[in-house]
Amino acid sequence: MMHRRTFIQTGAAACLASCAKTSAITGSIIGANHSAGHRLRDMKSVPVPVRTIKTDVVIAGGGISGLIAALRLQQAGVADITIIDLENEPGGNSRCSSNAISPYPWGAHYVPVPGDEATEVRRLFEELGVITGHDAAGRPIYEDTHLCADQQERLFVRGVWQDGLGPTVGVSSNERAEMNRFTARMNEMKLARGRDGRRPFCIPVDASSRDAEWLALDAMTMEVWMEKENFRCEPLRWYVNYCCRDDYGAGIAQVSAWAALHYFASRDESDVLTWPEGNGWLVKRIMEKLRGVKFQQAVVYRMTEEGGSVLVDGLSPSGNEAIRFQARAAVCAMPRFVVQRVVADLPLLENLHYSPWMVANMTWRGEPPPAWDNVFRESASLGYVVATHQSLHPYPQNSMLTYYQPLDHAPPPQARQEALDKPWSAWRDQVLADMRPAHPDVMERVTQLDVMLWGHGMIRPVPGFISGAARKSMAQSLGRIAFAHTDMSGVSIFEEACTRGADAARTVLSMIGKA
């Protein structure tokens, strides 16, 4: 029959067209230097350094913790500082890239407006001009081009976009009531105080109450807590799960109730600060202030103390040459899973879990989506953010969309291996298929799609980790080595990195007699 033939022909033509379109999208898997990192893991014999560079303080790890430590040390008058990082540029999870359209993030892309306790973040923001002054009541005033512009978030659900991420479309009145009850509960927790007079959930984490009653929440998963508290409706579970995956790379079945509730009850304000390149903007501004501080790309493979100085041995990027940095003191600002292989005499900690992530950056042709954060309800991804959202141009033309997906479908080691084995074309097809329901024209819009894999994206606050002894032990300095990393907080956020970096700087200053 003519009908069927036409149908088959049309179908074949559509497939051909879409296949041709897919192959027109360029891209690759880039960055995240796992091969260099794995060299360290697989190293058979320990290389002997061929030359020694002397410096006042070495900072091993150029993420936010390391950079803040460097900044504070420099401000305290330490003249000669060297930052060593595995990658060829600093920033860690806040790294970014740039092209003709816009700078764009590869990882962390916003910082919530800091509360009163987050003094280190406030201080930094004042120094960087993010806080421009204070109002009559002493509250900080933020540069308004840095505050995330409206429309901030939207959710694609049942074929339509709704404003905000808390589901409203297709939600029954009972479900709505339950969600309101959850919000009310979180607001209560914001106002609650432990027996020590502290907030139960605070940023920085270590300023939170040590009241055992609140800490008991760290013994169970968020899923168990929600069951217990009768928060069971599907839209709410989805939303809470989404938020946990967004902040910790793992859902309510994995993270502890304490960590999940920390996300909801530690912040009084809902505004966030963001930039086209995400927190990469902050990295650039900090690096501008760090002029004079040396940056060296190397794989640190050993940190030891010898005769009153710290020796940091690293392999050059080519892997051919070992260099020794000799310093009066060091800040070790690398993740713990690396640190315990590098620093002599450190115990191997248990219960250390890291969430693997995939991040894709898409070059988007034409008018960008109107919201900053765009989330799909029926998806394993977290959606995407729009790099040009803060642009003040009245008719924005092209953009970069940064797409995030925590790989939490399997235990981290397995998910990590699967991710490493997966070719770029498979990631491309997966991302485009996820985008298509909300953007049927995605094939015509996307011209390039690059992928970055974060094998150990962030610490995962599983039950027992935040309240446990292991985490506490991580903060103790070892001789002339101070430690700084969000692993020590159990919560991988910019605010914690600032606090850890500043704390380590203070420790180092006292070591070298400059405090």
Add this chain to the structure above:
Amino acid sequence: MNADSVTPAHERSTRLLLLATVFTIATCGLIYELIAGTLASYLLGDSITQFSTVIGVYLFAMGVGSWLSRYVSRSLVAVFVEIELLIGLVGGWSAALLFMMFESADSFRVLLYALVFIIGTLVGMEIPLLLRLLKDRLEFKDLVSRVLSLDYVGALLASLLFPLVLVPHLGLMRSSFLFGFLNAIVGLIALFMLRKEIRWWRGLLAQALAVLVALIAGFVFSEKLMEFSEHGYYAGENVILSKSTPYQRIVLTRHRDDLRLYLNGNLQFSSRDEYRYHESLVHPVMSRVNKPSRILILGGGDGLAMREVLRYPEVVNVTLVDLDPEMTRMFSSVPMLTALNQNSLTSSRAHVINADAFTWLETNHEKFDAVIIDFPDPTSFSLGKLYTTTFYQRLQRALTPDALMVVQTTSPLVARHSYWCVDATLRSCGFQTVPYHCYVPSFGEWGFIMASKQPMPTETHLAPDLKFFTNEVFVTEQSFSPDMSRVDVEVNKLNNQALVRLFEKEWGRYLP
């Protein structure tokens, strides 16, 4: 059924096919009716009236068709095939024809009811003819029950398909072509099955193929047809110029002596009454500034605000910042347009810059005595940023201490909250404001807000020979009737876009 076992296979499939035909044509028939009703409500508004009259005429025409069917006595099959092809052709092209007639409401009405009547009549003939074709193939009670039930089920399918699948995924024009195509296919199949009963079936086949080609062509080129007919959307005038730039679609229309400019479908001015708008926009500020020597116009690429500014001989330099180079080029070179703006953009005192205002303000170091802001309405989040505290704060750096500025501020009648939101935003940035409004027939009631850091000067030096604006008129312009008087509204900031949300809500009531 007993009859089935004795009926030859060929006869059985013919019967089935004819019944399938009933179903298809019932679906098609209702689709055309729905398309006509929808298009009529698009253009003429008042969907209750439109749907009600379209359905009425359609049903009446079906009655006429049924009655006419009695006059078909010979070559029943051939006539049936002809009718199918005709419905396919007329019904299939109906949406496209109506779209093209969009520009004129009167001829649209004539065409609309003519099409509805023709299609209705033809559809009305279908069922009686089919009944007659089937009467020897089925018992009467079966015949009536099957044909009528299929007819009604087909109607249900159409009424569900139309809003859920067709309009959102195919659009009106393509849906119409698609169902025309199905109708013609029904004709073609009937032709093949019953060709033994038709003497000149080859002639009909040629006709059928021609109709199918016409419908497929229409379907394939419907995008082009849409573009073509969109010109007419800008009211009943001839489109004399239309251009798509990276930023907007510029359309100029002319109807007798009335020249109109549309940007992205929004009317920017009508040459008949634009003087009311531009005089009200410019002169309150210009007549009050002490020594208006350096003036800044943001937006206003049509050069009409510039024309008003240049009436003041004290003006030394006018900087006009408009994003779209195509706009300023057209209004500097096309004779019809330069006649309207009196060559203001090519004046030696005019300095035209093509840039977006935010970026330009970043690099500007000049100070201005007066600023005239003639931006498009805040129809998107991106445009809404030009009305925020951030924008007005940056603008302050370009003002002399006693500079005056004015902002065109949408309609305080249609969008009352939007209007007062701009006022609240300016006040929150430390400006004193004078809200006022004037009546522009082609726009309706339109609003402006004059703002300054210092107390507003009282002395005025108004340019001579204005057509509309006087100091007395200005007094009345500052009075607001209760239906548009001040309301308390949130300040518009980048991170709340209060204005865009209000604007969308308020103007949304006026759109279909």
